[in-house]
Amino acid sequence: MKNNYLWALLSAVLLWLAWPPIPYSSPLLWIAFVPLLIAIEETIRSEKEHKGRKVFWLAFFTGFVWNTASIYWVYNAMSAYLPGYVALPISLIPFGLAPLLMACVFRLYYQLRKKTSVGYSLIGLVSFWVGYEFLHQWWDLAFPWMTLGNGFANFHQLIQWYSFTGVYGGTVWIWVCNILFFLLIWQTRAKVQAISNKKLVVALLAVIIIPIGLSLLQYNSYEEHVNPSEIVVVQPNIDPYEKFNSITPEAQLENLIKLSSKVGKPNTEFFIWPETAISASRGIDEEEFRTYPAFDSLQVFLDNYKNASVLSGIESYQLYNYQKTITARDYGNNVFLDPFNAAVLVDQSSKLQFYHKSKLVPGVEQLPFGDLLAFMKPLFAHFGGSTGGYGSQEKPSVLYAQSGIGAAPVICYESIWGNYVAEYIRQGAQFIAIVTNDGWWGDTSGKDQHLQYAKLRAIENRRWVARSANTGISGFINQRGDIVQRTKWWVPDALTQEINLNEDLTFYTRYGDLFLYIALLGGAFSIYGLFRKK
Template sequence: MKQNYALALGSAFLLWLAWPPVPYSSPLLFVGFVPLLVAIENIIRGTYTRKGRKIFWISFFTGFLWNTASIYWVYNSMNAYLSGYVALLISLIPFGLAPLLMAAVFRLYYQMRKKTNLIFSFGGLLSFWVGYEFLHQWWDLAFPWMTLGNGFANFHQLVQWYSYTGVFGGTMWVWTINLLLFVLIWQKKEKINVYSNTGIGLTALSLLVIPISVSLLLYSNYEEHKNPSQIVVVQPNIDPYVKFGSMPPEAQLESLIQLSEKVAKPNTEFFIWPETAISAERGIDENEFRSYPAYERILQFLENYKNGNVLSGIESYQLYSDPKTPTAREVSAGVFWDPFNAAVLVDRSSKLQFYHKSKLVPGVEQLPFGRALSFMKPLFAHFGGSTGGYGSQPEPSVFYAQSGIGAAPVICYESIWGNYVAEYIKQGAQFIAVVTNDGWWGDTSGKDQHLQYAKLRAIENRRWVARSANTGISAFINQRGDIVQQTAWWEPTAITQEINLNEDLTFYTRYGDIILYLSLLGGVVSVYLMVGRKKTRKQDLISHI
C-alpha cells in the first residue's frame, strides 16, 4: 500500500499546484487525478482484503491534503468570528467533510466496477462527482469553493465557453481527460490493448485542443457593446478585528466619502462600498435608517453627483412584533430582532433598497440544520458563534438606480455560486457589484482565490464586475474575465472605471446548469445499475481494462 499512498500523494500535489492563485497552472488539473486512479486500480486488481475501505481512505488522503493545502486560510476566517475550539470545529467542514464526500464518490465508483463495465463505471464516477459538487452548493454545510471548474479561474482564457456551461462544464472537462489518460497509461503499463491506445490518445487530444481553441476564438473575438457607466470602487482598509476599536462609525463613513471624492467624476453613477461598510455598534434599524446621521451624510455627499448612487454593505436589522422569521429572536417583551448582513442602495430620492445576504457561512452566519441541531445553540453562544443566525432572503434582488441601471448586489461568499449570480442577471442586472471583506483571512491565498473566482461570474454572464473589498483586493473585471484594474492588499484607496453595461443574456444565464441536471440523471441510472444488477464475476472485473 505504500506505493499506492505515494501515488495518492502525487495527485494531491498536482491538484494543489494546479489551483489558484498559481498563475497558468490549471492544465495540471487534466492529469491531477491520474495517479490516484492508478492507485485505486492497483487495489481493485490486488489481493487486498476490504478493498472498498482501502479505496475510501486512500481517496480521503488525497482529498484532505489537496483541500487543506489549497484552503488552509479557512481557519483564519473562522477564528475571526469564533473562539479557537469552535473555529477549529467549523474549519473541519472544508478540511474534513469535503474529502469524506470525495472519498464516498470513489467508493461508489468501486461498487460500479463490481457491477458493470468500465465505461458505465466512468459514467457513474462523473455523475457522482458532479452530484457531490452540487450537494456542496445546496445543503446547510455548503462550501463550493473547491468545485473543479473553479480551478480555471487563474487561466480564464481557456474557459470562455463557461458562458454556455458554467463551472460544471469545467468539472466534466477535467474528469473526462483524466479518465482517458488513465486508461492510456494503465494499458501501456500493463502492456494490454483492450481499447485502442491511438484512439484514446486522439480523443484526449481532441477534447483538450478543441475546447481551448474555441475558447481562445471566443476570447479574441468578443467585443463589448458600448453602453458606458462610470463606477467608483472604494477600499477603506479598516481592520475587521478591531472595527469599532480603531475608529468610530462616523469616522469610518467619512473615510469612505473622502476616498470616493478623490477619484469621483461629475458623471459617476455608482459608488461601491464594501461589506458592512455602513454600521453602528448595535447595527442599523432598516425601518429607521433615514433618521440616522449616516443617511443624511450620504445624501449630502451625493449632492455633487447628479446621477450618483451609493451601493454599500450594511450591518442592519429589523424589529417585529412576532417571530415572523426563523432567525428572529425575542429581545424584550413582544419585540423580536432579526439581524442581517445586507446591502443597501442610497440615492438622492427618498427610496431605499435593501438586499439581505442569502448564502450564509455555515457555523458563522447560520447554524447548520438549525432545527435538528438546536440543542447546540448554547455551545455556539458560549464560544462566540451564531445561535439564531443571520436573517436572509430566499432569492436575489436587483438594485435599480433612478436612471434605470440594474446592479447585482453580491455579498462576499455569494460570488462563488454561478447559478445564484445568474439569477440577478435574469432579473435585469447590467453589472455585478461584489461587496466583501476579505480581511478576516489575512494576507493568504484566500483573498486571491476569491478575486479570481469573480472572473468566472463575469464570463458566465458577460457582465462587468466591480469588486469592493475592505482590505483588498478590489478590482474591475471586464466581460471577458480580464482584471482591468486592481488594488494592492491592505491599502486605503479608491479606483474608478468606465464600464460597459450589458442587457444581453448568455446561454448559461438563460438555461443554467444543464450539465448538472444531466449528471444527476446519470447518477440515478448509476444507482440503478449498482442495485439492480447481479454481481460481476471476478474475472470480468479484472478484464475490464
C-alpha cells in the same frame, strides 16, 4: 499499499499546484487524478481484503491533503478570534467534509466496478462526482469553494465557453481528460489494449484542443457593446477584528466619503462600498434608516454627484410585532429583531432599496440545520457566531438606480454560486457589484482565490464585475474575465472605471447549470447499476 498512498499523495500535490492563485498552472488538472485512479485500480485488481474500505481511504487522503493545502486560510480566520483548541476542530469541518464526500464518490465507483463494465463505472464516477459538488452547494453545510471547475479561474482565457456551461462544464471537462489519460497510461502499464491507444490519443487531443480553440476564438473575437457607465469602488482597509475598537462607525463613513471624493467624477453613477461598510453599534433599523446621521451624510455627499447612487454593505435589522422568524431574537414586549448582512442602495430620491444576503457562511452567519440543532445556539454564540444566525431572503434581487441601471448586489460568499449570480442577471442586472470583506483571512491565498472566482461570474454572464473589498483586493473585471484594475492588499484606495453595461443574456444565464442536471441524470442511471447482479 504504501506505494498506493504515494500515488494518492501525488494526486493531491498536483491538484494543489493546479489550484488558484498559482498562475497558469490549471492544465495540471487534466492529469491530477490519474495517480489516484492508478492507485485505486491497483487496489481493485489486488488480492487484498476490504478493497472498498481501502479505496475509500485512498480517496479521502487525496482530498484531505488537497483541501487543506488549498484552503489552509480557513484556520487562519478561525484562530484570529477563537482559541486554537477550538479553531482547529472547527477548521477540520471544511478541511475534512468535502474529502469525506469525495471518498464516498470513489467508494460508489468501486461498487460499480464490481457489477458493471469499466466504461459504465467511469461514467458513474463522473456523475457521482458532480452530484457531490451539487450537494456541497445546496445543503446547510454548503462550501462550493473547491468545485473542480473553479480551478481554471487563474487561466480564464481557456474557459470562455463557461458562458454556455458554467463551472460544471469545467468539472466534466477535467474528468474526461483525466479518464482518457488514465486509460492510456494504464493500458501501457498493463500491456493491454482494450481500446486502441491511437484512438485514445486522438480522443484526448480532441477533448483538450477543441474546447481551448473555441475558447481562444471567443476570447479574441468577443467585443463588448458600448454602453458606458462610470463606477467607483472603494477599499477603506478597516481591520475587521478591530472594527468597533479602532474606528467608530461615523469615522468609517467619513473615510469612505473621503476616498470616494478623491476619484468621483460629475458623471459617476455608482459608488460601491464594501460589506458592512455602513453600521451602528446596534445595527441599523431599516425602517428608520432615514433618521440616522449616516443617511444625512450620504445625502450631503451625493449632492455633488446628481446622477450617482451609493451601493453599500450594511449591518441592518428589521423589527417584527408578534411574529418570529427562525433567526429573529426576542426584543421584549412581543417584538422580535431579525439581523441581516445586507446591501443598500441610497440615492437622492425618497426610496431605499435593501437586499439581504442569502448564501450565509455555515457556522459564522448561520447555524447549519437550525431546527435540528437549535439546542446548540448558546454554544454557537459562545464560539463567535450569533445565537440565531442572520436572516436572509430566498431569492436575489436587483438594486436599481434612478437612471434605471440595475446592479447585482452580490455579498461576499455568494460570488462563488454561479447559478445564484445568474439569477440576478435574469432579473435585469446590467453589471455585478461584489461587496466583500476578505480581511478575515489575512494575507493568504484566500483573498486571491475569491478574486479569481469573480472572473468566472463575469464570463458566465458577460457582465462587468465591480468589486469592493474592505480589506482584500478591490477592482474591475471586464466581460471576458480580464482584471482591468485592482488594488493592493492592505492599502486604502479607491478606483474609478468606465464599464460597459450589458443587457444580453448568455446561454448559461438563460438556462443555468444544464451540465449539472445532465450529470445528475447520469448519476441516477449509475445508481441503478449498483443494484445489478455482478
